[in-house]
Amino acid sequence: MFKHVLVTGGAGFIGSHTVDLLLQRGYKVRVFDNLEPQVHGNISEPPAYLTREAEFVRGDVLDRDALLKALDGIDAVIHDAAMVGVGQSQYQVERYTRVNTGGTAVLLDLLVNEKTKVERLLMASSMSIYGEGQYRRPSDGALLSPRLRPDAQLEKQDFEMRDEHGEALEAVPTPESKPLHCTSVYALNKKDQEEYSLVVGRTHKISVTACRFFNVYGPRQSLSNPYTGVAAIFSSRIKNGNRPLIYEDGAQSRDFIDVRDLVSAKLFLLENPASNLEVYNLCTGRSTSVGEIARILARLNGRPDLEPEIVKRFRSGDIRHCFGDPTKLSRLGWKPSITLEQGLQNLVDWSATVEAEDKVEQAHRELVARGLVKE
Ligand SMILES: NC(=O)c1ccc[n+]([C@@H]2O[C@H](COP(=O)([O-])OP(=O)(O)OC[C@H]3O[C@@H](n4cnc5c(N)ncnc54)[C@H](O)[C@@H]3O)[C@@H](O)[C@H]2O)c1
Incomplete structure (x- = not known):
């Protein structure tokens, strides 16, 4: 069994919680992270929340030599490092693909061509690779995997998913077997990361598992990064006395998983x-609308007056509904244990202790300027 784990992106939100649990379980842990300024601001030392019990190496996954050095003595790798912003990836195509797909390629190339002791690799993939979730057509019970809703429909502010005859479809849990219809550059990167790892793992007998994280929330998710994490973005808005900004009508839904449950599943x-x-x-298998998340967070922050601002406009590439089917992982023996209310309370308690710079309007203006949201 392996003992010494490298966590790339281990200074980030999910990575740092992964590090904590690994240490608790008795693993030796090394973190490899470039402290990306968009996530961490301009810092030269690892963030205060990152435990000093793990060895920290500052480095970029694109730096082959630095990454090879960091693999010294390692027998398992958890690859969490990535640029994480679906909307931003739509215009920073080269940057996202270089770090996400390219960084994974560097890691795999090292595992294949250099003498390392690595025998296990866990990849951070994402629900975004599904595109739209799975749906059922009420009239005949057919299961469907639709593509994005047409712009002409969304322009009429008709946001629900419909079949080609206009029948409204019902969202059902999305299993791993659903065809993948990526709708963003970030999603394509994650699909690449997953497939490259599985192909290389199969070919070279490295044990690889791809984990499709749904919407993860909890302490340490950057409250000043407006590109990722809807619960963190809403928390930042509310802390700054602003109403959460919601595209479409707020009824779009996702599967929100507490970061403690997520890292327990990873390990x-x-x-x-x-x-x-x-x-x-x-995932949890629970579907929650984005509007509901905003309202719960406003209430738990003692600001129920900060009703979400429903902008009724749509963001290019956004899906309507996707929540996970947890059956495959539960058959293996793992189930989530934290309720949404408990998890969001934990997020609120933590967010009261940190600074939050609200950059949501700036991010919104960027999307408008690039024609990805219509004014
Ligand atoms: N947060 C979610 O809801 C979610 C959902 C699905 C998948 N994921 C995946 O989980 C992983 C972790 O995401 P997170 O939410 O913790 O994001 P995060 O931004 O908090 O963490 C990512 C970490 O990677 C580091 N990093 C970025 N580019 C790097 C590079 N070139 N070299 C080395 N380190 C680099 C950053 O400094 C950061 O510490 C990512 O792979 C992401 O795609 C996250």
Whole structure:
């Protein structure tokens, strides 16, 4: 069994919680992270929340030599490092693809061509690779995997998913087997990361598991990064006395998983040989609308007056509904244990202790300027 784990992106939100749980379980841990300024601001030392019990190496996954050095003595890698912003990826095509797909390629190339002891690799993939979730047509019960809603429909502010005859479809849990219809550059990057890892793992007998994280929330998610994490973005708005800004009508839904549940699932998979060369949804199976998240957060922050601002406009590439089918992972023996209310309370308690710079309007203006949101 492996003992010494490298967590790329380990100074980030999910990575740092992963590090904490690994240490608790008795692993030796090294973090490899470039402290990306968009996430961390301009810092030269790792963030205060990152435990000093893990060894920290500052480096970029695109720096082959630095990454090779960081792999010294490592027998398992958790690859979390990535640029994480769906909307931003739509115009920073080269930057996202270089770091996400390219960084994974560097890591895999090292595992294949250099003498390392790595025998296990856990990849951070994403629900975004599904595109739209799975739906059922009420009239005949057919299961459908639709593409994006046409712009002409969205321009009429008709936001629900419909079949080609206009029948409204009902969202149902999305299993791993649903066809992948990526709708953003970030999603394509994640699909690449997943597939490159599985192909290389199969070919070179490295044990690989791809984890499709749904919408993860919790302490340490950057409250000043307006590009990722809807619960963190809303928290930042509310802390600054602003109403959460919501595209469409607020009824679009996702599957929100507490970061503590998520890292528990990651380590469950890391330690489970049956997960070799498999992909898993890391989700709760619960569907929650984005509007509901905003309202709960406003209430828990003592600001129920900060009703969401529903802009009724749509963002190019956004999906309507996607929540996960957790069956595959639950059959292996893992289930989430934290309710949404408990998880969001934990987020609110933490967010009261940190600074939050609200850059949402700036991010919105960027999308408008690039024609990705129509004014
Ligand atoms: N947060 C979510 O809801 C979610 C959902 C699905 C998948 N994911 C995936 O989970 C992983 C972690 O995401 P997160 O939410 O913790 O994001 P995050 O931005 O908090 O963490 C990412 C970390 O990677 C580091 N990083 C970025 N570019 C790097 C580079 N070139 N070299 C080295 N380090 C680099 C950043 O400094 C940061 O510490 C990512 O792979 C992301 O795609 C996240």
